[in-house]
Amino acid sequence: MTRIDPTLATAARLTNAPHAVVIGAGLGGLASAMRLGAMGYRLSVFDKLDVPGGRGSAIWKDGHRFDLGPTIVTVPQVFRALWAACGRKFDDDIDLRSLDPFYEIRWPDGSHFSASGDTDRMVEEIRRLSPSDVDGYYKFLSDSAARYWFGFEDLGRRSLHRFRDLVAVLPTFARMRADRSVYAHAARRVKDERLRMALSFHPLFIGGDPFNVTSMYILVSHLEKEFGVHYAMGGVAEIARVMAEIIHSQGGIVRMGQEVDEILFKGDRASGVRLAGGEIVSADLVVSNADAGWTYSHLLRNRPRKRWTDSKLDRSRWSMGLFVWYFGTKGTRGTWRDVGHHTILNGPRYKGLVQDIFLNGKLSDDMSLYVHRPSATDPSAAPEGDDTFYVLSPVPHLGHDNGVDWTVERDRYRKKMLDVLEAQLLPGLSEHLGPEEILTPVDFKDRYNAPFGTGFSIEPRILQSAWFRPHNISEEAENLFLVGAGTHPGAGLPGVMSSAEVLEQLVPMPHEVPR
Incomplete structure (x- = not known):
């Protein structure tokens, strides 16, 4: 039950209400600030970037808007x-x-699969590729619905920081075979390898290895089908812009270009932050939307830690890195008519490529690509007559032995990506290229303070999920809370937004805060 009364935001502007500092203006930090503001807290949000949104921000070049993240x-x-x-x-x-x-999946043999929310159409897609797998697909749908209601609507909407909460749900985890991987579960329901990929790749969108991430994450198939896949006109950056605007309307402050360097304490209680420029900002409550690994290894670097020590963070398994090529094309609106808003191009390997990325730390010669063409839906993403693209390839993070040297590989990998796109999706692309931008894991590390340059923080394996994940209420310090992809319930917009819901349940009401 919500404890929010929107009228309290007005009262906070007029009184000496408790002050909450939020570190990071990503979607989780902005959502947390909105909820705290509506509860009656005075708010200050700090972020090192020049625009709100974190990974959901955007950059503009020559009239093209590049949506950087989700x-x-x-x-x-x-x-x-x-x-x-x-x-x-x-x-x-x-x-x-x-x-x-929602998206089209294409394989090297020329076959394809279009995903939608219409069960009959989905069954026809299954039947077209593998008639014998239709019954198994119906079973998979039932499996994913059950895991959605338990994994997202139950566990994902409440805190799991107490061990007894984990113990209470272990029988359900066992009954749902949470120990089985997403791929293994899909493989039990369908036999066609293309369909096994189509039903199991979703963990990659939240930083997980489908061959090792818990099968609870097949819930994504249900939430896509039940609630649809949507695009926000203006991109996710527009959602972030409005969120910052709402915080301002509540009387809060969003200070961009201001990096937090350290969380400060009085005794065992978080009491504020020190900015990179030396300014000290006092707070009655501190919420970190910085990566959980960065929060503990850097922002709490001068504090003894009981659980999230540097050695534990080093032993954790982290999500993959991302190589993302953003580019505009000139005079192509109406060209490539068979290319929709979202396309997934599969390379010749699935399991082998995933193993190279997550386990071997090897930059493979082959690649699978996620292609986003926002201008197919949103004309504001590109100048009239032009197109804007975002092409993503999962790659190893920076923490592997003999890691990838992106100063050497950056341009080589872009060329390989261009060759794949021209051969399989966008013929003649090189003749139309306009402005472009590239983010490698090094850029994720520098831009977002992402440990090892990961795209999605800690990988959501079974022993790194729920109670095992960094908690929304920190056990390392009083008065410190965490939200975002690296905390419970996990990465992805629904998970990040839910972490702010959980925060609301954990923080004291303003009148309960010791002053």
């Missing part, structure tokens, strides 16, 4: 609930467009 919205009700808690209507502020199909 490209779709699923489970839009988490946004609508957040806006409602602040006395607003999400759909008054954000133009959300349903995508149909």
